[in-house]
Amino acid sequence: MLITPVKIRTLQRKLYAKAKQEPGYRFYALYDKVYRADILQHAYNLARSNKGAPGIDGVSFAAIEAEEGIEAFFAGLAEEVKNGTYRPLPVRRVMIPEPDGSQRPLGIPTIRDRVVQMAVKLMIEPIFEADFCDCSYGFRPKRSAHNAVDDVTDALHKGHCHVIDADLSKYFDTLPHAKLMAVVAERIADGGILHLIKQWLKAPVVEKGKNGKDHISGGKGNRRGTPQGGVISPLLANLYLHLIDRIWKRHGLEQKYSARLVRYADDMVLLCARDTQRPLSMLKYLLERLGLKLNETKTHVVDAWQESFDFLGFEIRMRRSPRSGKSYPHVQPGKRAVKRIKAKLSALTGRNLTPIPLPDIVQRLNQSLRGWSGYFDYRNSTKVFGHVRWHAEERLRTHLRKRHKVRIRRFGYTRFPV
Secondary structure, three states, X not given: OOOOOHHHHHHHXXXXXXXXXXXXOOEOOOHHHHOOHHHHHHHHHHHHHOOOOOOOOOOOHHHHHHHHOHHHHHHHHHHHHHHOOOOOOOEEEEEEEOOOOOEEEEEEOOHHXXXXXXXXXXXXXXXXXXXXXXXXOOOOOOOOHHHHHHHHHHHXXXXXXXXEEEEEOOHHHHOEHHHHHHHHXXXXXXXXXXXXXXXXXXXXXXXXXXXXXXXXEOOOOOOEOOOXXXXXXXXXXXXXXXXXXXXXXXXXXXXXXXXXXXXXXXEEEEEEOOOXXXXXXHHHHHHHXXXXXXXXXXXXXXXXXXXXXXXXOEEEEEEEOOOOOOEEEXXXXXXXXXXXXXXXXXXXXXXXXXXXXXXXXXXXXXXXXXXXXXXXOOOOOHHHHHHHHHHHHHHHHHHHHXXXXXXXXXXXXXXXXX
C-alpha cells in the first residue's frame, strides 16, 4: 500500500478541516495544485499500483517508463494542464461477464487521463469526505465493505429485520450530468476543476462492435452516465447518492420510519423495524427527484427471519444459536460468490492444462484462494470455506490423476492424499 507523502497529506488534512468547520464554504484555489510535480508523481504511483490495462491509445505504464520516460511524461502533462490545453482521450469500453449471464460495461481511460483524474481526486476527495454521512461506506478512505456489513448486522440486532434490498437500474449509465455538476459546485467553485470534470463526463466511449469495427458513443451531446472504471467515477457516483443520505439524516427519516439506511456506492439496503411500504415509497420518490429509478425486478423486500438477502457478496439472515438459543445475524459468503470461485478453481485445474508445470498450477490456485478468502473470511464463513476447500482439493486431485494417468478414482485418494 502506497503511503501519501507528508506534504500532500498535510494539504488534504487542511482541506478536510476547512470543509468540516464551514459546511457552506466553496473551494476556489485548487486547480494549480493538480499539476504540482509531487501530486502528479503520487497520482501516477497510485494509478500504477492499480495495474490497469492500457486505454484507447494502447500506451502502458511500462511503455511510458521505457520509451518516453517518467520525467518527460510528467513535464508534458503538467504543461498541458497548466496551459489549459489538456483534453481527455476517448474511453475504451470492454464488457465484463456477470454471474447472471449479463455483461457489465467497464470504461478504461488512458493512463495520462487516469493520472490527471487521480490528481484531482487527491484534492477534492477530502472536501467531500467531510460531508459524507456515517451510513455511506463505498469508495471512502478507512471504510470497507466489512464495515457496511457490520452496520447491517447491528441494525438486525436491534430488531430492524424487515429488509428492503434496493437495486438501482443502470446507475452509472443514467447519472445526470447537470444535476451531478450542481452537487459538485456546492463545494467547488474553481472553474478549472469543474471544467476538467465536465470533460471527463463528456469524453466519447469507444467499443468494439460485433463486426470488429469501433462503435463510438457519448461525447459532447451526452447528458447522462459516467464510465465505470474511471478513477474519478466512484467518487462522483458516491457524491450524487450522498444526496439521499443527507436527506435521510437531515429530515430524521431513520427515526420517523424506523428504517436504517446502509449504502455502499449504489448498493443499498433499508433495514426496517416494522413497516416497509412508507420507507420504500420515500426512497422511490427521492430517486425520481434525482433522475434515477429502482430496478423493480431486482429490488426485494424480505423478512430476515424467514429468508436471506445478499449484500456485497454476503448472504445475511437472522438465526438462533443451537447452543445458547440466542438470535444473531448469520453472515456467510453468498451462493453466487461460492459458485464463481468454484468455477474459477475448475477452470484453473482443467484437463487441458496438464502440459503446464504443476508449480504454476498450484501457484494460480493459491492466488485465487487467497484473494477470495481475504474478502470472505469473515464472521460465519467456516462451513462454506469447508465446501470450497473440499472442491479445491478434489479439483487438484482430479487434475493430478489426469496428469499421471491414474484412471481409477479411489486410487487417486491413496496416491494424492491431502
